[in-house]
Amino acid sequence: MWDAGRVRDVRDWLGPGDLTHWKARAIYQTLTGLDRAGRSVPITELPAVIAAGTYHDSRPGAVTAVDLHTYLRATPATPAASAQFPARLVHSNHVVYARRVLEAAARDIVAAAGSRIHAATQRSRERPDLGASAIQAALAQTQQRLRELRRRLRHAQGPPGSLITAALDGPLPADAPLLEPAGIWPGPPGSPLSTRVVIEAEREVLTACLTNPTVRAELLEWLSPGDFSRPEHAATWAAFNTLTEAGTPLDYVTLAWECERHHPDYDSPGLPPDQLATMAAHTPGISGPAVRTVAHASLLRHTDAAREQVQVISEDRGADALTVVSAAEKAYQQVAEHAHRLSSTTTTSAVRRARAALEGIDTPPGAPPRWATPAPTPPPTESPQRDHWRGR
Amino acid sequence: MIEHGQALPLMAGYDPVPVRHDGRWWHVPADAAPQAPYVPASLAQHEVFDELAARLALADAALTRATACEGAADEGQDRRR
Numbered sequence: 001m002w003d004a005g006r007v008r009d010v011r012d013w014l015g016p017g018d019l020t021h022w023k024a025r026a027i028y029q030t031l032t033g034l035d036r037a038g039r040s041v042p043i044t045e046l047p048a049v050i051a052a053g054t055y056h057d058s059r060p061g062a063v064t065a066v067d068l069h070t071y072l073r074a075t076p077a078t079p080a081a082s083a084q085f086p087a088r089l090v091h092s093n094h095v096v097y098a099r100r101v102l103e104a105a106a107r108d109i110v111a112a113a114g115s116r117i118h119a120a121t122q123r124s125r126e127r128p129d130l131g132a133s134a135i136q137a138a139l140a141q142t143q144q145r146l147r148e149l150r151r152r153l154r155h156a157q158g159p160p161g162s163l164i165t166a167a168l169d170g171p172l173p174a175d176a177p178l179l180e181p182a183g184i185w186p187g188p189p190g191s192p193l194s195t196r197v198v199i200e201a202e203r204e205v206l207t208a209c210l211t212n213p214t215v216r217a218e219l220l221e222w223l224s225p226g227d228f229s230r231p232e233h234a235a236t237w238a239a240f241n242t243l244t245e246a247g248t249p250l251d252y253v254t255l256a257w258e259c260e261r262h263h264p265d266y267d268s269p270g271l272p273p274d275q276l277a278t279m280a281a282h283t284p285g286i287s288g289p290a291v292r293t294v295a296h297a298s299l300l301r302h303t304d305a306a307r308e309q310v311q312v313i314s315e316d317r318g319a320d321a322l323t324v325v326s327a328a329e330k331a332y333q334q335v336a337e338h339a340h341r342l343s344s345t346t347t348t349s350a351v352r353r354a355r356a357a358l359e360g361i362d363t364p365p366g367a368p369p370r371w372a373t374p375a376p377t378p379p380p381t382e383s384p385q386r387d388h389w390r391g392r
Numbered sequence: 393m394i395e396h397g398q399a400l401p402l403m404a405g406y407d408p409v410p411v412r413h414d415g416r417w418w419h420v421p422a423d424a425a426p427q428a429p430y431v432p433a434s435l436a437q438h439e440v441f442d443e444l445a446a447r448l449a450l451a452d453a454a455l456t457r458a459t460a461c462e463g464a465a466d467e468g469q470d471r472r473r
Contacts, residue, residue, distance in 0.1 A: 014447075103403060
């Protein structure tokens with residue numbers, strides 16, 4: 001509707017029947033009909049043309065100016081977005097959207113023809129477990145204790161479970177050097193890591209990545225879907241990854257489609273389109289504490305999972321002591337790898353670079369990060385109607 | 393066969409999905425058992441899949457053109473900066 005000429009890019013392969021919702025279909029039929037008739041109609045007169053019903057098969061007058069306004073407001077890369085960010089070249093993703101609409105229609109057509117069609121499982125992800133009880137320092141000490149235990153086991157007697165329990169709970173050997181935690185966090189998370197704090201931090205990170213490509217590029221390098229506590233957040237993050245790897249233009253529309261594709265893998269369709277639309281309307285920004293909270297909470301979950309795993313291993317009375325200790329060491333080694341990734345200097349430098357890019361400033365290497373207060377969030381604008389979405 | 397390029401799926405990212413092999417469409421019937429094998433599509437299904445495949449090919453070509461145009465526009469904008 002913003003540029004009627006765009007319909008020529010898609011009309012040869014996208015039919016009106018591919019659009020599920022009758023309002024969208026009526027608008028598309030009108031736009032293609034006008035173009036074929038060689039008529040050019042200003043957008044202000046479009047409601048009257050659609051209401052006349054000359055070019056579509058829906059009831060005349062059923063599509064109102066309010067409907068058109070809703071569609072225009074809900075579409076990314078509109079002139080409004082261009083006015084908001086005048087320095088940026090605003091692209092239209094209409095071909096990308098049309099391709100997705102066709103794909104959705106093709107799925108239905110194939111199914112209607114009596115054939116089976118399923119989204120392929122694209123990847124699996126590690127499932128974060130619940131709870132948190134230890135962090136990196138404890139992890140380092142645990143690994144030390146296990147190494148010490150392995151040394152002593154060669155001479156010890158008793159069931160492996162009791163030996164492991166004693167080793168993990170007892171004091172460190174006097175001659176063992178104390179390992180410092182990586183401690184790269186610029187500071188502890190601003191508030192206790194309650195479930196709500198973690199969820200809000202995850203949403204803030206997702207919002208920042210949706211609204212700012214620079215932030216997204218930086219954070220995608222080190223956060224994985226398993227770092228998010230909620231399945232819908234993990235699925236959304238996986239969708240970010242997939243779209244970026246495929247080089248697909250990323251906005252809340254393409255993200256919502258990709259989330260839908262990940263449904264079989266993540267036990268969640270990701271965040272729903274209306275929530276993504278609301279997030280997309282936020283001012284681009286990134287908060288350091290939010291990023292740290294996500295990483296911190298992820299580490300806690302992984303550590304807790306390893307602790308539970310060790311508990312199970314230690315209760316296995318059929319295994320010999322050295323085997324059990326080796327398995328325990330392996331469990332904590334996996335946590336150590338997560339900890340290394342999440343607490344590496346990349347964590348802070350990535351966000352620092354993202355903030356610098358956002359604010360147009362150069363941050364010298366090694367300079368302490370300056371965590372600004374998150375940008376004020378404007379009230380969300382009208383989100384798209386859910387019935388615009390196939391299958392939602 | 394899909395992995396080795398001997399069969400062409402109607403759409404990437406789906407499994408099962410109708411595939412074209414040796415000039416014929418093969419598919420898993422919707423009412424078949426979970427691990428049922430591919431069977432030749434009927435004549436009516438051939439027409440449906442052919443039409444869809446042609447439209448999807450046009451769409452992919454349009455998408456490639458759009459992406460190329462966007463890349464060129466980005467490059468031009470960077471040069472102006």
